Amino acid sequence: MATVKLLQDEELDPRAAAVFADIRTTRGTNDVNAFWRALANHPETLETLWSELKRTMAPGALDPLTKELLYVAVSVANSCAYCVHSHTAAARAKGMTDAQHQELLQVIAMAQRTNGLVTALGVPVDPAFDRNEG
Amino acid sequence: MATVKLLQDEELDPRAAAVFADIRTTRGTNDVNAFWRALANHPETLETLWSELKRTMAPGALDPLTKELLYVAVSVANSCAYCVHSHTAAARAKGMTDAQHQELLQVIAMAQRTNGLVTALGVPVDPAFDRNEG
Amino acid sequence: MATVKLLQDEELDPRAAAVFADIRTTRGTNDVNAFWRALANHPETLETLWSELKRTMAPGALDPLTKELLYVAVSVANSCAYCVHSHTAAARAKGMTDAQHQELLQVIAMAQRTNGLVTALGVPVDPAFDRNEG
């Protein structure tokens, strides 16, 4: 199911084809996953998103694996099944071990649990957590 | 605002007081933040949660700072303002730099954005992402 | 803060005033909480919602206290702070004990936690859970 057509390689316009070529080079695989095939209906959005995603996920003050784990965490909390599957696979490709996956799940589950308790208790933010003081 | 009373030190029952003492020792500060003061109304829940939280956030296959960043990411996606404030402060206490905070925000924002696009496009999960094959 | 004015009694149009009178009679108190004062800007929405809410929360196959607990549970998962506060207060007014509140929090926290795990694991629905078979 999809709300747009998932474009095959031979259906791409030239701008989308160029992005697909870069995805293949960057990832070192011929596969281009369904998200990009859906976005290819909108070449401008595809171009912008791929270039920003590459920049965002590149090594920096945080390493690429940490960034993938963060991506999984957000995707779980947003109930985005596709995103969970694709970024869990990406994290494994970047070296996530089974032990790290287990701890990732434990932290996510703990955060979900205390998020619920905090909201149910209506806890006010401690003034000590405010950075907005001279 | 809170849906329960935030208990002061002199209002704690002995089980809750013991947890508060351990929180102070573990964290090396006399402050006990409002979440624990709210939970102190239910000493059994307080005990269980504090001991599991300590275990979950301890160094393991993932380091403690990475775990705090994951906690922030889940809390943002769940719109839990208290949780975002308290775990951002905890991440800073564990060494998060401004540059790391900036990249954390960028990854969260990117994940929010693509989560929305994936859901809006109704992208089906690629079979390659399934681990459930012999 | 509010995106509309919270109307005072003397600012109500006659349809809104009639709803406020019924809220006061039904609840046996002179207080009308801020939600209704905000909705009073749209008398038609106010009328429809109040009459459906009364019908929905009335005793039926589920008792009124159970319905309030369900309301709190949904509101927590939706991160609606106002809704958590108002329906926790309503549950107390309908007899929720501290022990029941503690168990309510425990079930919500457990559900949040396993919801996160299920999503992170990408668990497929067991065919046994499907009711859609002849």
Added chain:
Amino acid sequence: MATVKLLQDEELDPRAAAVFADIRTTRGTNDVNAFWRALANHPETLETLWSELKRTMAPGALDPLTKELLYVAVSVANSCAYCVHSHTAAARAKGMTDAQHQELLQVIAMAQRTNGLVTALGVPVDPAFDRNEG
């Protein structure tokens, strides 16, 4: 998969059958989608919901296409895959062009992204946004 049986035409009770007839007339098609077949187990809920939905989505201060776009936006943010599919189809049926769909996705993605940033930054509401002043 469904948690209730999706009723076929010959299984409907008379109240549900009357609603189905009105759905067919209103939409000018013989198809009745799965949501209504699931709700048909609860004829009272089915009747109320269909009549309110018709009224809500009718032309008014906002035109019907704008209302469908809003429906898609809420459904995306709520991660409701069925709702995204059905209301995207409805928007197309009401005239949504590919260019409008692309901009819809861009606005949703931008809102998801800044929602995440605002929550992560803990931004306080500017007093200028409050309407609740005399």
Added chain:
Amino acid sequence: MATVKLLQDEELDPRAAAVFADIRTTRGTNDVNAFWRALANHPETLETLWSELKRTMAPGALDPLTKELLYVAVSVANSCAYCVHSHTAAARAKGMTDAQHQELLQVIAMAQRTNGLVTALGVPVDPAFDRNEG
């Protein structure tokens, strides 16, 4: 689809096998649903979660059926399809009638609706709902 392998009985390590045996005894059925088969990859998480879940869902100040209804409510608001299916089935197994299911849906739908209105209106919490006063 799943991000981990769903383990079959013959693939379990001894700790996971012991939990599966207890699940079968407790529930009086030979079936072990997919959630536990996914968690079995992490025996420690499986043990902890099953033992806490049993304790949380046991009769107490709230009865087991009420707890299942609350579980469904949280799962709906979190858009967790698996959780909705499994806990709706569990509620039926614990005696939920069709009339109770209908009212459960009505309360959930009403809470979703007023949660949205409250957030859209930006309603401030009434001071009367605060429990945090001496």
Added chain:
Amino acid sequence: MATVKLLQDEELDPRAAAVFADIRTTRGTNDVNAFWRALANHPETLETLWSELKRTMAPGALDPLTKELLYVAVSVANSCAYCVHSHTAAARAKGMTDAQHQELLQVIAMAQRTNGLVTALGVPVDPAFDRNEG
């Protein structure tokens, strides 16, 4: 409260100051709201976001007011109070009438309600909604 300092004009670095100048020119007001003051801690993120936001919200296949209404809808479903306040104000500034606001709230509330019902019923997507067929 905020997790970063809200920068005042005299604290801005030159790149952030240039963005603030453009915000003032574009909006025709001297006020710069708190979101931008928080983002100003990360000038690169500020620059990118402001320029993409301007492009996204500009007139196109959808008019600017429709885009603001969509922004409010997503923000409500994400429980982002700041976002709801700021974009409701922006919608008013772009001509949203009280009648349009009322209908916006009605559509959002209806979508929240049916999203919940669809998820609780576990409704499968109708094949007719799939665009991914040759």
